[in-house]
Amino acid sequence: MSAPLLSISGLTRRFGGLVAVDGVALEVRPGEIVGLLGPNGSGKTTVLNLISGALKSDAGSIRLRGRPLEKLPAFKIAREGVARTFQLVRVLGSMTCKENVIAGLAFGAKSRWGKEADLAAQELLARVGLAERADVMTSELTYIDQKRLELARALAMQPELLLLDEWLAGLNPTELQVGIELIHSLRAEGRTILMVEHVMDAIRSLCDRCYVMNAGKKIADGTPKDVLADPEVIRAYLGDADA
Amino acid sequence: MSVRNLAILAALAAGVVLLAFVPSVTNGYQLSLAINIMSYTVLATAWTLFSGPTRYVSLATVAFFGIGAYTVAVLGEELAWPLVLLIAFVIGFGLSLLVGLSTLRLSGVYFVIFTFGLAELVRQLVTWYEVNVTRTLGRYVFVDITTAQIYWQLLALAVIVLLSGWLIQRSKLGLALRVIGDDEAVARHVGINTTMAKVVLFAFSASFMTLAGAIMAPRWTYIDPAIAFNPVVSFQVLIMALLGGVHRLYGPIFGVIPLVMLFEILLAKFPNHFSILVGIAFLLIVYAIPRGIVGLIEGAQLSLSRKGAKA
Numbered sequence: 001m002s003a004p005l006l007s008i009s010g011l012t013r014r015f016g017g018l019v020a021v022d023g024v025a026l027e028v029r030p031g032e033i034v035g036l037l038g039p040n041g042s043g044k045t046t047v048l049n050l051i052s053g054a055l056k057s058d059a060g061s062i063r064l065r066g067r068p069l070e071k072l073p074a075f076k077i078a079r080e081g082v083a084r085t086f087q088l089v090r091v092l093g094s095m096t097c098k099e100n101v102i103a104g105l106a107f108g109a110k111s112r113w114g115k116e117a118d119l120a121a122q123e124l125l126a127r128v129g130l131a132e133r134a135d136v137m138t139s140e141l142t143y144i145d146q147k148r149l150e151l152a153r154a155l156a157m158q159p160e161l162l163l164l165d166e167w168l169a170g171l172n173p174t175e176l177q178v179g180i181e182l183i184h185s186l187r188a189e190g191r192t193i194l195m196v197e198h199v200m201d202a203i204r205s206l207c208d209r210c211y212v213m214n215a216g217k218k219i220a221d222g223t224p225k226d227v228l229a230d231p232e233v234i235r236a237y238l239g240d241a242d243a
Numbered sequence: 244m245s246v247r248n249l250a251i252l253a254a255l256a257a258g259v260v261l262l263a264f265v266p267s268v269t270n271g272y273q274l275s276l277a278i279n280i281m282s283y284t285v286l287a288t289a290w291t292l293f294s295g296p297t298r299y300v301s302l303a304t305v306a307f308f309g310i311g312a313y314t315v316a317v318l319g320e321e322l323a324w325p326l327v328l329l330i331a332f333v334i335g336f337g338l339s340l341l342v343g344l345s346t347l348r349l350s351g352v353y354f355v356i357f358t359f360g361l362a363e364l365v366r367q368l369v370t371w372y373e374v375n376v377t378r379t380l381g382r383y384v385f386v387d388i389t390t391a392q393i394y395w396q397l398l399a400l401a402v403i404v405l406l407s408g409w410l411i412q413r414s415k416l417g418l419a420l421r422v423i424g425d426d427e428a429v430a431r432h433v434g435i436n437t438t439m440a441k442v443v444l445f446a447f448s449a450s451f452m453t454l455a456g457a458i459m460a461p462r463w464t465y466i467d468p469a470i471a472f473n474p475v476v477s478f479q480v481l482i483m484a485l486l487g488g489v490h491r492l493y494g495p496i497f498g499v500i501p502l503v504m505l506f507e508i509l510l511a512k513f514p515n516h517f518s519i520l521v522g523i524a525f526l527l528i529v530y531a532i533p534r535g536i537v538g539l540i541e542g543a544q545l546s547l548s549r550k551g552a553k554a
Contacts (some may be wrong), residue, residue: 003495021353030446036445052432053431053432054428054431054432073431074431074432075430075431075432075434075435075436075437077265077429078432078433078434079434082434083432084432087431090428090429092422092425092429093425093426094421094424094490097422099418099421102418103418103422103429103433104433105434106418106419106433107415107419107434108433108434109434111415113415126534157433157434163296213471216451235411
């Protein structure tokens with residue numbers, strides 16, 4: 001088994017009296033797609049925010065290739081090789097699609113600029129199916145196209161670890177198929193992904209392994225098939241059988 | 244460089260050369276009006292350099308402008324003029340770095356209030372120093388500089404500000420600031436050192452304002468803190484930039500020219516109601532043309548070309 005790309009242990013974050021993330025440990029190995037599941041409010045997005053540096057942890061360690069991330073500001077974590085999408089899609093509203101992708105290309109560890117960035121941006125837009133829309137303002141995009149654009153911007157950073165926060169949420173069934181295929185094609189490129197997701201079809205077909213959280217704690221891990229059959233996971237989602 | 248860009252560049256250079264002849268074809272009053280326009284062009288463009296892309300609204304313009312003026316009032320007679328300007332620039336840069344590092348973590352309305360407070364604080368500090376240490380509130384500025392020379396210096400500074408703005412826009416720093424203006428969280432997550440980008444640009448913008456104040460100082464012969472740190476200047480610069488349009492570097496110029504004229508007329512005809520009329524102008528501009536004159540023109544062009552495409 002290869003050394004983990006990302007390893008987290010004892011990760012804790014409190015909001016006032018609420019312990020949103022409570023001693024969570026997890027690992028992601030190179031080339032894996034790992035799912036992070038759990039009912040609403042269980043702390044999944046907070047974990048992603050702690051990894052990407054949007055929030056600071058109160059305790060615990062986050063290591064990428066053994067290098068500690070937990071003390072770094074978000075922009076340095078991005079340069080270390082972590083890219084993300086946001087739960088509520090965040091595209092840059094005053095710019096064209098191409099400029100959005102260039103924003104992802106220009107400031108990373110492997111910064112690209114000028115003609116080189118132009119070409120790379122065009123390629124990335126084609127990669128997510130937005131080749132025709134390079135010069136369109138992002139405000140004119142549909143919801144799924146905004147999600148595609150956000151993914152292209154994250155890929156532009158050539159991340160070692162890609163964090164997807166409910167990237168498939170809010171898509172209609174046809175769009176969902178397209179979305180799942182897109183993530184599938186990322187796996188073929190050997191990318192490493194940690195994804196927070198609610199869409200069970202996507203989890204079954206995409207994830208190698210899953211972690212399930214409830215009330216800030218990890219309650220299960222394993223293959224999607226196993227964790228989704230785990231009685232405690234079912235209880236977390238649906239409540240007790242006799243309730 | 245394309246032929247079109249070359250043509251634009253040549254036209255601009257010709258324009259600057261023509262503007263350099265203004266002192267020889269104008270009378271005293273017209274030249275002082277031209278100096279006002281040039282000075283506000285520098286201030287509003289320098290303001291837009293930082294506040295345009297980042298959308299951080301600063302009311303500290305006059306703090307830096309006044310510091311420039313005071314640098315001249317204190318050192319103008321002691322040192323050679325270029326050295327005085329250099330010192331003004333360095334003071335402006337250093338102070339704005341300090342201010343930037345301590346405030347640019349604030350955003351939105353907190354930043355606006357802080358910058359306004361900063362300008363007042365500087366004014367009060369200078370007043371305190373003058374009253375308690377030098378024991379005279381005002382200072383005389385005796386420097387051997389003609390009105391025409393002031394005009395030429397401002398023209399040169401305006402060219403420098405526009406040129407550096409143009410270079411910044413094409414650079415990674417320019418893109419970084421636009422990303423910050425759109426969404427600061429995204430900016431951090433694509434690897435932009437947001438604090439650094441904001442502070443560096445704030446410092447450049449502020450140093451240009453300081454230089455403008457230094458160049459303008461000899462216009463007054465007498466200055467005191469109320470003149471040099473008049474908060475109305477900060478607001479006027481803000482209205483001019485907004486009227487012109489802050490999403491283009493050259494936008495503010497379209498606001499500076501009509502408003503300098505307007506303020507000139509208001510000050511001459513209604514000196515007692517000046518503030519209230521400026522306030523009304525401010526409201527009308529923000530309400531009626533939020534994207535500025537340049538925004539209006541671009542909007543009209545866009546709808547025309549769309550009609551053309553349909554026809």
